[in-house]
Amino acid sequence: MVRFGISRQELIHIPSFPLNTLISNVAACLILGLVTGYGLSAKPNSDFLKYFVAIGFCGGFSTFSTFTLDTFQQYQQGMTIAAIMNIMLSLVLCFGALLFGMFIFKSTLHT
Numbered sequence: 001m002v003r004f005g006i007s008r009q010e011l012i013h014i015p016s017f018p019l020n021t022l023i024s025n026v027a028a029c030l031i032l033g034l035v036t037g038y039g040l041s042a043k044p045n046s047d048f049l050k051y052f053v054a055i056g057f058c059g060g061f062s063t064f065s066t067f068t069l070d071t072f073q074q075y076q077q078g079m080t081i082a083a084i085m086n087i088m089l090s091l092v093l094c095f096g097a098l099l100f101g102m103f104i105f106k107s108t109l110h111t
Helices: 002-007 019-041 047-061 064-076 080-109
Strands: none
Touching: 019 047, 019 064, 019 080, 064 080
16 A cells, blocks of 8 residues: 555656655665664564564565566667666665664664
């Protein structure tokens, strides 16, 4: 439902670029980073939280299949640079969001 809501938003319009998919994936990675940061710091480790949020919510919220289809359609339409940018931005921003979420949560526990 959250991903569907984001996909229907009229955010910044960039022609032929799947910004809403990117936002969903980055947000899911940030949440996953927060949960992972909590899970690494929590005593005892909460498997329920990890599985419910990480696999259930984040798995449903992020959308690798849509990312792949969007990228393929960009490539198929001759927008090779846009497709490569989509791949690179997705990897860098999602990885960065995961690390940021882990760092933020872990740093708030130790202050």
